[in-house]
């Protein structure tokens with residue numbers, strides 16, 4: 001695929017997502033190591049961390065060989081709660097949301113018609129989106 005953003009895209013959904021890494025390297029978050037897991041509850045926005053975003057948007061696209069990593073994901077309409085053990089675990093990434101803290105704001109609100117900041121003039125010149 002040419003001119004694509006290859007990591008998993010930013011999204012939220014109506015399901016609760018629990019995923020884990022079994023082996024290899026996860027392509028959307030630095031430090032998401034084998035044995036690690038994440039929980040994104042219903043309608044929680046999530047996606048690649050800043051490092052992954054910057055790499056994916058700036059690298060020269062070409063063929064990339066899949067490294068053979070293996071992850072899993074469970075999706076359920078039922079709410080999942082973390083156990084007390086998980087909440088107290090020393091390896092808990094309690095500042096998980098910080099991985100998105102410095103992402104640039106690329107989309108504007110309804111007054112901007114969803115145009116990408118910095119490319120708004122280009123979009124206007126092109127007559128739209």
Ligand SMILES: [Fe+2]
Nearest residue numbers: 011017040046
């Ligand atoms: Fe997700």
